Amino acid sequence: MIRFGSLILFFAVWWFASLFAGPQMLPGPDKVLSVIVVQARTGELFFQVGITLARVFAAFALAMIAGTALGFVMGRTKLADALGDPWLIVLLNLPALVIIVLAFIWGGLTEVAGVLAVAINKLPNTIVMVREGARALDPQLDEMAKVFALPRWKALRHVILPQLAPYIAAAARSGLSLVWKIVLVVELLGRPNGVGFEIGTAFQLFDVTRILAYALAFVVVILLIETVVVQPIERRASRWRTKAA
Amino acid sequence: MNDARRAGEPKQLEVRIDHKAFAAASGGHLDVLHDIAFTLKRGEVAAFIGPSGCGKTTMLRIIAGLDDEFKGAVWRPHSHSLAVVFQEPRLLPWRTVGQNVRLVAPDLSEEALASLLKDLELDAHVAHFPGELSLGLARRVALARALAVKPDLLLLDEPFVSLDEALAARLRMQLSRLMRSRALTTLLVSHDLEEVARLADRVFLLSQRPARITAEIPLTIPRDARSDREVVSMTAEVAKQIAELPPSLTPRGGSDE
Numbered sequence: 001m002i003r004f005g006s007l008i009l010f011f012a013v014w015w016f017a018s019l020f021a022g023p024q025m026l027p028g029p030d031k032v033l034s035v036i037v038v039q040a041r042t043g044e045l046f047f048q049v050g051i052t053l054a055r056v057f058a059a060f061a062l063a064m065i066a067g068t069a070l071g072f073v074m075g076r077t078k079l080a081d082a083l084g085d086p087w088l089i090v091l092l093n094l095p096a097l098v099i100i101v102l103a104f105i106w107g108g109l110t111e112v113a114g115v116l117a118v119a120i121n122k123l124p125n126t127i128v129m130v131r132e133g134a135r136a137l138d139p140q141l142d143e144m145a146k147v148f149a150l151p152r153w154k155a156l157r158h159v160i161l162p163q164l165a166p167y168i169a170a171a172a173r174s175g176l177s178l179v180w181k182i183v184l185v186v187e188l189l190g191r192p193n194g195v196g197f198e199i200g201t202a203f204q205l206f207d208v209t210r211i212l213a214y215a216l217a218f219v220v221v222i223l224l225i226e227t228v229v230v231q232p233i234e235r236r237a238s239r240w241r242t243k244a245a
Numbered sequence: 246m247n248d249a250r251r252a253g254e255p256k257q258l259e260v261r262i263d264h265k266a267f268a269a270a271s272g273g274h275l276d277v278l279h280d281i282a283f284t285l286k287r288g289e290v291a292a293f294i295g296p297s298g299c300g301k302t303t304m305l306r307i308i309a310g311l312d313d314e315f316k317g318a319v320w321r322p323h324s325h326s327l328a329v330v331f332q333e334p335r336l337l338p339w340r341t342v343g344q345n346v347r348l349v350a351p352d353l354s355e356e357a358l359a360s361l362l363k364d365l366e367l368d369a370h371v372a373h374f375p376g377e378l379s380l381g382l383a384r385r386v387a388l389a390r391a392l393a394v395k396p397d398l399l400l401l402d403e404p405f406v407s408l409d410e411a412l413a414a415r416l417r418m419q420l421s422r423l424m425r426s427r428a429l430t431t432l433l434v435s436h437d438l439e440e441v442a443r444l445a446d447r448v449f450l451l452s453q454r455p456a457r458i459t460a461e462i463p464l465t466i467p468r469d470a471r472s473d474r475e476v477v478s479m480t481a482e483v484a485k486q487i488a489e490l491p492p493s494l495t496p497r498g499g500s501d502e
Contacts, residue, residue, distance in 0.1 A: 148349040
């Protein structure tokens, strides 16, 4: 209820601000909404949002899978940590724009180069978080798994992954928003479609209404994913915690 | 006849630990175990009594294969299944009681699992998470998990310590019954002389660190035939043997306790 009220307040502030700023600089929520409806009717909105979403998922999945695997190995073995740490620091401090531009120069203005650039941007952050989790694994449970001769995949699934889950979840949550922001930059610089491309075009035409329409539509999609997919998964994963007597 | 059959049984465990030391934080070595050697036959229950901190847990960890940095050798038959009840329950907090037991024993039938949980009075807690259990219950789940794998060798590290006496006594009875019905080769570390007198075939006394075996006391009356009075007299006998050892070798009342 409070959340809903806060949301109403947001639209009210927006509407008032648009009165002062004028429709050129900041169109009101009603105008933006009507553009969303028009774009949705033509199917344009769904196409562009869908393409961007596909890129977000591809880059997100790539970064999460590779980052979890690398972070786990680095958290478990000293050698891997010593080898990987300098690379990690370089990657963490490389600006997103540099990675994107280099990816397009080296890989051409291709889909693969674009998705890879986004994934590489998210990768170090996932590695750092999962490595932290792997360092905190309980050695007592490890010994239990060893004594009872649990097969590797079983130990991974029942003993190790549940311990890493909070770290992976944290990386995923911050990852989703980070990835979609970077995907937009990639689309602006080197893709012929997607929300980022649309916003780039609107920028050249100074069409603020269209910029806001696409941004808003995409935020709603991400919020939906967050509440319909991410949160239920997290709730289920932490069931054993909340019920503790 | 029982004895004759047992003598013919192949040995289930042969332990020879010549020397085990840890690197001390201050540099140098900390001697933990010295010349520990014994053999267990199938179905035999050996109990180890020693002062706190003498290295009993280290010995169990070596036998369980969790620590291989020692001089000597531990021999177990191949394809030997092992189960350990650690001092802490070591259950997976994100799995229910039933799932925790099922995880290590995927081949156990539903009925066998149910009857095992019933034997240990856990049937009402199958769907509970370990965080919802008391320590006593969690220990019982750890015991159920160990028995569920139908181990060839069972290692128990003070399984009933810090439980109230009535519950510990009940669990001891259940364990003794389960050990009997399955001819479990068992190694039990304990402080409780009565527990040892009730459950064990042979008692080994360990000295203070570095631990060595100072005496072996065979408990000749078969486990299943011991009456309560006999258990009491055997407890006294073990206590007497401990008292007769020279002070430097007594397993109880060490200066570090």
